[in-house]
Amino acid sequence: MKELLNSNHAVNLYLVNLWLKINIKIWEKFQKCDTQRRLIMIKVSIIVPIYNAEKFLIRCLESMQKQNLEDIEIILVNDGSTDNSLHICKEYEKKDKRIEVVDKPNGGVSSARNAGIQVAKGEYIGFVDSDDFLDKDMYRSMYAQAKEDESD
Numbered sequence: 560m561k562e563l564l565n566s567n568h569a570v571n572l573y574l575v576n577l578w579l580k581i582n583i584k585i586w587e588k589f590q591k592c593d594t595q596r597r598l599i600m601i602k603v604s605i606i607v608p609i610y611n612a613e614k615f616l617i618r619c620l621e622s623m624q625k626q627n628l629e630d631i632e633i634i635l636v637n638d639g640s641t642d643n644s645l646h647i648c649k650e651y652e653k654k655d656k657r658i659e660v661v662d663k664p665n666g667g668v669s670s671a672r673n674a675g676i677q678v679a680k681g682e683y684i685g686f687v688d689s690d691d692f693l694d695k696d697m698y699r700s701m702y703a704q705a706k707e708d709e710s711d
Contacts, residue, residue, distance in 0.1 A: 602630040603698050604681030608671030609635055612689035613643040620651050620658075622692035628699035633658045634675040639665025644689075
């Protein structure tokens with residue numbers, strides 16, 4: 560009987576040891592993924608609905624690229640433009656990993672904004688019109704204020 564108890568005890572110790580090793584591996588993997596996720600966390604998704612805006616678009620895009628808040632994504636939603644807007648957007652997307660282009664049939668500015676919201680990954684969302692240009696500190700200061708106020 561004593562041998563059986565010792566045998567069961569050894570098996571239990573083995574199983575506990577195996578369980579700990581598996582859970583440690585899972586925890587290490589979780590920590591690595593969580594660290595990577597935090598490193599690439601997008602603070603603000605900036606959504607720009609675009610319709611036939613080639614005259615203003617480059618100035619708008621360059622002002623967004625100069626933002627002091629670097630952890631942003633710029634979502635350019637081409638809303639069925641018939642001018643050169645889509646081509647401009649795609650050229651900027653090639654040069655800047657923060658830019659994503661969404662191309663959709665014309666549906667109006669609200670439809671374009673909603674399409675941008677669907678792909679947004681940021682903690683906060685901002686909207687910019689294609690004929691706007693931004694001060695380089697705009698999103699940094701807005702983000703800092705939102706965090707300070709614990710805004711949702």
